[in-house]
Amino acid sequence: MSLKNACILIIDDDVDVLTAVRLLLRPEVKEVVTEKNPENIRNLLARQSFDVILLDMNFNSSINTGNEGIFWLKKIREFKSDAAVIMITAYGDIDLAIRSLKEGAFDFVVKPWHNEKLLATITEAYKNNKNTASKLLVESNTVIGNELIGESEAMQDIFFKIRKIAPTDANILVLGENGTGKDLIAKAVHQHSLRSKQPFIKVDVGALTESLFESELFGHKKGAFTDAREDRQGRFEAANGGTLFLDEIGNISLYQQAKLLTILQNRQVTRLGTNIPIPIDIRLICATNVPMSDLANESRFRKDLIYRINTVEIVVPPLRKRGNDIILLAKHFSKIYTNKYLKPAMEFDEGAIQKLMQYHYPGNVRELQYAIERAVIMTDGNTLQANDVIFSPIESATLVKEEPLQTNLSAVEKNTILRVIEKHSGNISKAAKELGITRTALYRRLNKYDI
Incomplete structure (x- = not known):
């Protein structure tokens, strides 16, 4: 495996060692970062992620036990x-x-080393790290606990991004339809970050009125306005040291955007009713x-605000584009609700699976969750059948209202198939993959709609 895409960090208080390894690796890897002082490891890992770290065993420091390397290895973990x-x-x-x-290092090299041996060790570490990451993503359905689930290519791409960007402090913008799990993405980033033990504060800024916006986010002093009966810190202060998640950011006014931009640029807030700026240290999602x-x-x-909040962008796919993730999620929710309502474990018969796979999910994962909860409650046996799965008329009514020309599910499905086939220039295999169905199932629908 080539090292051309590898980012390597070297930590050693010997300048000659740093220079020698940097000169050796520079033509071989994407980036080499050197650091003399291990006290800076945390800041380095907060700014970017590395594939391989070369760490000296001994530093001229106060630890002075010969175990400095073990100490900093544990810190890295x-x-x-x-x-x-x-x-x-x-x-x-x-x-x-x-x-x-035994403490988790991949390998060690002994000074003085042979350059070929060092390069081989680094390459093996890089290869092993990439294979392990791929294995985790393929074999595990979750990023955090049992909440963020998916085996589809789109979700695996999101899992990979989370693992890469979470250890940094990059601002993240999560895009996606309602009900796709954007808040779970935000929580996943926080829990995989260096700030995971600090607060995670969520604010639905789209629901805040003009008058509440500044008070909620920036805080206020007693007497700043009629109902300000005591001093109160804002959400920025509450999230200090941790992560601030601003949901529905696209719904705030231009006035609110200007206020928010000022805070992000200055990295400090001023409570209403005071002139005293308060420094803030947050990771923004x-x-x-x-x-x-x-x-x-x-x-x-405002474009300047978009650039400020969108260092990295994560687009969450709608459920209808996630293929077999639908069944994976349905079984996950079934397990949750059979436990909650003291029901026996339930299986899905073929009819239920087909019905779940063919539905268009305007309400996305949230709609699927409620449908499975209702099915578990209403079903007497231990097998969920097609007629047990009933989707909310609320979402269907919304869809009809928004798309009056497509008044039934067949029309929606036919037009979706036509658009996807056109997108892939008639390639049936690619179209079936995007639609989340087999080639045979797609051919049946082509015959059904005389396409």
């Missing part, structure tokens, strides 16, 4: 870095180096169901 760590050791510290393997094309309209949203 506490900071939730996924990097493979290679220890750099002198011959006399080989016993300690072997102990480091925003979410909206407004398409990026609409956000790019400056009459609706």
